[in-house]
Amino acid sequence: DDSYDWTNIISTTTATTSLDSLNSMQSVFELDDNYNVVLQGRIGQGFYGEVFKGTLESVDGLEEEPKRVAVKKLKTFAESTCLQDFEREINIMKSLEHPNIVKIIGVQRESEILLVMEFVPHGSLQSYLKINRESLQEAQLLNYALDIAKGMDYLGKEKIVHRDLAARNILVVDENHVKISDFGLAQVMSTDDYYYMKTPNRELPIKWFAPESLRDGKFSVRSDVWSYGVTMCEMFNYGEEPVLANVTEKIDEGVPQQQALLTALEGGARFPCPPKCPRAVYVRIIHPCWETNPHKRPLFSAIAEEIQELIS
Numbered sequence: 001d002d003s004y005d006w007t008n009i010i011s012t013t014t015a016t017t018s019l020d021s022l023n024s025m026q027s028v029f030e031l032d033d034n035y036n037v038v039l040q041g042r043i044g045q046g047f048y049g050e051v052f053k054g055t056l057e058s059v060d061g062l063e064e065e066p067k068r069v070a071v072k073k074l075k076t077f078a079e080s081t082c083l084q085d086f087e088r089e090i091n092i093m094k095s096l097e098h099p100n101i102v103k104i105i106g107v108q109r110e111s112e113i114l115l116v117m118e119f120v121p122h123g124s125l126q127s128y129l130k131i132n133r134e135s136l137q138e139a140q141l142l143n144y145a146l147d148i149a150k151g152m153d154y155l156g157k158e159k160i161v162h163r164d165l166a167a168r169n170i171l172v173v174d175e176n177h178v179k180i181s182d183f184g185l186a187q188v189m190s191t192d193d194y195y196y197m198k199t200p201n202r203e204l205p206i207k208w209f210a211p212e213s214l215r216d217g218k219f220s221v222r223s224d225v226w227s228y229g230v231t232m233c234e235m236f237n238y239g240e241e242p243v244l245a246n247v248t249e250k251i252d253e254g255v256p257q258q259q260a261l262l263t264a265l266e267g268g269a270r271f272p273c274p275p276k277c278p279r280a281v282y283v284r285i286i287h288p289c290w291e292t293n294p295h296k297r298p299l300f301s302a303i304a305e306e307i308q309e310l311i312s
């Protein structure tokens with residue numbers, strides 16, 4: 001049974017704040033006992049977290065409509081290191097405000113930590129692509145690609161490296177708009193342009209990693225650009241992961257995935273142009289994201305301009 005009834009969970013710092021204004025507020029509330037979060041069933045799960053669909057309801061019943069929300073919480077086995085990661089995820093989300101980034105509504109810290117965010121109606125882009133593959137038009141896919149590039153450009157300017165950019169972590173607002181979500185692996189950059197990975201608490205999305213990340217654990221805005229190229233392949237593959245020639249065979253022979261992938265990429269191999277992907281999109285947008293030298297990769301602002309040109 002996936003439904004829970006949480007009482008005394010959510011409130012705002014000001015009793016007069018309405019649910020509608022919650023959404024438009026820039027600040028995030030430490031929610032306590034003016035609002036209840038009612039969880040209605042799990043919509044996703046990852047390594048250490050679970051995401052539920054739910055509603056946010058005012059305790060006094062004065063609010064018109066309960067607000068639909070998505071709620072992320074740690075799985076019960078999660079250790080303290082996971083808790084630190086979750087706190088980082090929350091703090092990063094709190095600092096972000098952009099039309100193409102999923103919005104946090106509030107946090108509750110009583111019995112356990114709940115991250116309450118806006119509910120994005122059509123769920124993950126990965127499943128949306130699979131469900132709608134027959135009807136999706138090229139123009140729509142390019143609109144999604146443009147939204148992602150705009151959101152990523154904003155993130156880079158805010159000195160955030162996402163590190164888990166993939167179709168499963170993009171949420172679909174409507175048939176032409178998407179938002180970036182899942183800041184579980186994201187990091188704030190210090191003064192330098194790179195972040196060196198510490199031993200991770202969770203499985204890593206190796207297939208989306210740039211060669212310098214696979215080899216040296218080095219992440220930057222430009223390794224996010226690499227992942228963006230892989231994400232665009234997923235989009236034009238309608239949610240199926242791209243496959244690199246010979247890597248599967250090497251893995252079957254017992255070579256670790258990270259090493260097999262790195263060897264292939266350093267040998268010059270790249271994910272092929274998806275069958276339904278226009279050549280111009282592959283050549284002008286996707287392939288340049290996979291330059292071995294990170295500094296030769298386009299920045300997200302340039303990618304957005306290039307897509308805009310293709311669309312018009």
Ligand code: ADP
Nearest residue numbers: 044045046049051070118119120124168182184
């Ligand atoms: P994890 O860290 O477990 O990967 P995510 O944040 O990626 O968690 O969420 C897992 C899944 O839950 C997503 O792929 C998506 O299907 C669903 N999901 C997450 N956040 C939302 C949201 N705000 N609205 C709708 N669905 C969401």
Ligand code: MG
Nearest residue numbers: 046168169182
């Ligand atoms: Mg995820």
